[in-house]
Amino acid sequence: xxxxxxxxxxxxxxxxxxxxxxxxxxxxxxxxxxxxxxxxxxxxxxxxxxxxxxxxxxxxxxxxxxxxxxxxxxxxxxxxxxxxxxxxxxxxxxxxxxxxxxxxxxxxxxxxxxxxxxxxxxxxxxxxxxxxxxxxxxxxxxxxxxxxxxxxxxxxxxxxxxxxxxxxxxxxxxxxxxxxxxxxxxxxxxxxxxxxxxxxxxxxxxxxxxxxxxxxxxxxxxxxxxxxxxxxxxxxxxxxxxxxxxxx
Amino acid sequence: xxxxxxxxxxxxxxxxxxxxxxxxxxxxxxxxxxxxxxxxxxxxxxxxxxxxxxxxxxxxxxxxxxxxxxxxxxxxxxxxxxxxxxxxxxxxxxxxxxxxxxxxxxxxxxxxxxxxxxxxxxxxxxxxxxxxxxxxxxxxxxxxxxxxxxxxxxxxxxxxx
Numbered sequence: 001x002x003x004x005x006x007x008x009x010x011x012x013x014x015x016x017x018x019x020x021x022x023x024x025x026x027x028x029x030x031x032x033x034x035x036x037x038x039x040x041x042x043x044x045x046x047x048x049x050x051x052x053x054x055x056x057x058x059x060x061x062x063x064x065x066x067x068x069x070x071x072x073x074x075x076x077x078x079x080x081x082x083x084x085x086x087x088x089x090x091x092x093x094x095x096x097x098x099x100x101x102x103x104x105x106x107x108x109x110x111x112x113x114x115x116x117x118x119x120x121x122x123x124x125x126x127x128x129x130x131x132x133x134x135x136x137x138x139x140x141x142x143x144x145x146x147x148x149x150x151x152x153x154x155x156x157x158x159x160x161x162x163x164x165x166x167x168x169x170x171x172x173x174x175x176x177x178x179x180x181x182x183x184x185x186x187x188x189x190x191x192x193x194x195x196x197x198x199x200x201x202x203x204x205x206x207x208x209x210x211x212x213x214x215x216x217x218x219x220x221x222x223x224x225x226x227x228x229x230x231x232x233x234x235x236x237x238x239x240x241x242x243x244x245x246x247x248x
Numbered sequence: 249x250x251x252x253x254x255x256x257x258x259x260x261x262x263x264x265x266x267x268x269x270x271x272x273x274x275x276x277x278x279x280x281x282x283x284x285x286x287x288x289x290x291x292x293x294x295x296x297x298x299x300x301x302x303x304x305x306x307x308x309x310x311x312x313x314x315x316x317x318x319x320x321x322x323x324x325x326x327x328x329x330x331x332x333x334x335x336x337x338x339x340x341x342x343x344x345x346x347x348x349x350x351x352x353x354x355x356x357x358x359x360x361x362x363x364x365x366x367x368x369x370x371x372x373x374x375x376x377x378x379x380x381x382x383x384x385x386x387x388x389x390x391x392x393x394x395x396x397x398x399x400x401x402x403x404x405x406x407x408x409x
Contacts, residue, residue, distance in 0.1 A: 214258070216263055224266065224273070231275075231276050232276055
C-alpha cells in the first residue's frame with residue numbers, strides 16, 4: 001500500500017510498541033512479523049512465558065526491548081533470536097520474572113550484527129555461555145545485576161569490538177581471564193560485586209583506551225601490576241558533548 | 249550523576265585483599281577517581297598522583313595501611329574535591345591545612361588531621377567510619393544507559409523506540 005511506481009519502497013519499516021496490558025504468552029504467530037524492525041514490550045505485568053522460538057523468523061528485526069514486565073514473563077532466550085542477521089540490540093531490563101536464562105548453545109553466524117546485549121537486573125541465572133564471545137560486532141555487553149555464576153570464559157577476549165563491558169553484581173568466581181587484555185577498543189571494564197579471586201592480570205595494562213576499571217568488592221589479592229603504568233589514556237575523548245547527557 | 253568518561257580515568261579496587269604500594273598509579277596521569285577502600289595497601293601516596301587531570305578528583309583510600317604524610321603536592325590540587333583517608337596509619341598531622349582549604353570533603357583520622365571536615369566515629373574507637381558510595385560517584389547506576397549518557401537521547405530513540 002505504501003508502494004507505488006513513483007516511490008518504490010524496498011523495505012517497509014514497521015515498529016511495534018505495545019502499550020496495552022498484555023495477558024498471557026506471546027503467540028508463536030509473532031514470527032510472521034517479518035518486516036517488524038523494533039519490538040518493545042514495557043510494563044506488561046500479566047505477560048507470561050518465554051519468548052517464542054518463532055521470533056527467529058522476524059528477519060527484519062533490528063532491536064528488541066523488554067522492560068519492567070511481570071513476574072511470570074521469562075525463560076530461556078530463543079537461540080533463533082540470537083542468530084537474526086540484522087539484529088542490533090537486545091535490551092532486557094528490570095523484568096520481574098525469576099527464570100530468565102541464556103541458551104547454552106547458539107551457533108552465532110559470522111555475519112552477526114549484534115552491537116548491544118544488555119540484560120540488566122532480571123535474575124538471569126547459569127553460566128556466561130562461551131558463544132557470547134563470538135558476537136564479534138558487540139560494543140556493549142551489560143549483564144549486570146543478575147545471578148550469573150561460574151568463571152568468565154577465557155574466550156571473552158575475542159570480543160574485539162567491545163567498548164563497554166559490565167558484569168557488575170553477579171556471582172562470578174575463579175580468576176579474571178588474562179584474555180581481557182586483548183580488548184583493544186574497551187573504555188569501561190566493570191567486574192565489581194562478584195567473587196573473583198586471584199590477581200589482577202598484568203595484561204590489563206595493555207588496554208590503552210581503558211578509562212574505567214572497576215573490580216571492587218571481590219576476593220582479589222596481591223599487588224597492582226606494574227603494567228598499570230601504561231594505563232595512561234592517550235586519547236582525548238572529546239566526541240561526547242556534556243550537554244547531551246541525561247540527568248538521572 | 250551520569251557517567252562521563254572524558255579524558256579521565258576511574259580506578260575502583262575497593263573491598264578486596266590487595267596489598268603493596270600504589271606507586272604505579274603515579275604514571276596514570278589522567279587518574280581522576282581512585283577508590284581503594286578496605287584493602288591492605290601500604291606505603292605513602294606518591295607525590296605525582298593526580299598530577300595530570302583538571303577534572304574534579306575524588307579519592308577514597310580509607311581502611312588501608314597507608315603511612316607517612318599526604319604528598320605536599322596535594323596542597324596545590326585545587327580540584328581535589330574529596331579525600332577520604334581515615335582508617336589508615338598516616339603520621340600525626342599528616343594533612344596540611346592547605347589541603348584542608350582545598351578539599352570540600354576531607355575525612356581523615358583525627359590524629360592525622362588537625363582540620364578534618366568530617367570525623368564521624370560511629371564505633372567510638374577513635375577512627376572515622378565515613379565512606380563514599382563509590383558507585384554512586386561513578387554513576388554506575390547508569391547501567392545500560394551508559395550509551396544514552398554518552399550519545400544522547402536522540403541516538404537511542406532512533407535505534408530502539
